[in-house]
Amino acid sequence: MKKCTIKRRYLIQNPKEVVKSILTTFPSYKKNLQQLFVENHPDASDRLAVLGTRFHTLNELDAFENDLGSFLCADVSGDKRYKNRYLSLFGLPQNYDFSLLDVYKKCDKIGVRAFDFDFASGMSTQKVLKVLLYREMQFLEHAVELLLDDDAKAPKTLCKIAENIRYILSIGRGVFDDRMAERLIREFESLLSEDREILLKFVQHQAYTTLLLDMRFFLREQSGFYLLKKSEMPLLFFVKKHLKKEEFRIAKRLKKALY
Template identity: 80%
Template sequence: MKKCTIKRRYLIQNPKEVVKSILTTSSQYKKNLQQVFVENHPDASKRLAILGARFQTVKECEAFEKDLHPFLCADVSDDKRYKNRYLSLFGLPQNYNFSLLEVYKRCDKLGTKPFDFAFSSGMSTQKVLKVLLYREMQFLEREVELLLEDDAKAVKNLCKRAENICYLLMISTVIFDPILRERLLNAFFPFRCNDRVLLLKFVQHKAYATLLLDMRFFLREQSGFYLLKKSEMPLLFFVKKYLKKEEFRIAKRLKKALY
């Protein structure tokens, strides 16, 4: 009977020291080492790498993990971001992953002051789209305040912000739950009427307050309940597959911000 090979990928720190330890003639794990992807970092103490290894038994795998425990950060065998293709394209996720809540805090601090986004190619598409939606909501809420203050440009600007939000929801067909998307799209429809009287009536109605609560809950929801299977695809893949021929202003900005 053919032996079953156990494949593992580990995120490790101090890779030079780890590999040196494994490759010493006295090391019993030399035969297990398959691959090392090294992440360069100016601070050697924070240098990370991916170590690929193969084992013939579970016992052998457990012994390896126990002996190298001080250097093992995580078992990333099931995380495709650590596969060879993704690593070669984007590097380690630590370079481009980010906390949504931390970005939201920065947006809150900036308020409606304009600034340009810069998105790494490997970033999670659902996170990027949520950040863009969060930012558009900031502007929309500010325009509602201006509308209530009888600002002359508020109606036009509200329509523009609603168009941006609806566009982001429409291009998210493979990212967010379709029922949620449809409900939100319908809820934003009143903002596109270009009628000051109707807009004033809407933003003072409980329907607008409900919409704000729904958006805030959706954008801050962390469980993944509203996410589809492809929601975590790298932003580069999403842009190339779904936005290649898109000319709407949001799509242009997104493509321009990609690096």
């Protein structure tokens, strides 16, 4: 009867100590080691690594976790980002993953002052698109204030920002719920006019207030309700698949910011 193999992948701390401990204190686990990924990058943490293992029984696995538990940060077996292909392309997620809410706070602190983003290739596509949308919404609300102050350039500025938002939502249809994205795209259509009177009528109507609330809820929603299965696709894959031939200003900016 063929033995069943149980594979586990762990994020570990102090990889040198782990190897030393296995070689000296727990040599019986040498046979369970499949691979060790330590990132070779000047900015990478030398305290984290990914350890691939395999076991033939659950008791063997439990013993391994008990004996080396102080080094094991997390079981990452089900996380694609820790698979060999992703690790070789992007390195450890800890070096490129980010908190949306933390980035939003930074954007709030910066305000509408212009600055350039840098996006790592392995970053979550849905997070990056949400950051771009959050930024455009900052510009939009500021432009509405200028419109209400009778600024001469405000109508044209609002139109451009609405185009940007609609474009981001459009390319995000493979990432965000399509019905939600399509509804928001339609709602921003009212801001495409450069007619001051039409714009003033809309931004002083309840429909504009509702649109702002809808966008704020969507951008801060944490459950993943509006996300599709491919929403966490690495940004590099998304750009190559969907934006390779795109020439719209947002696509150009996104490709330029990718490293």
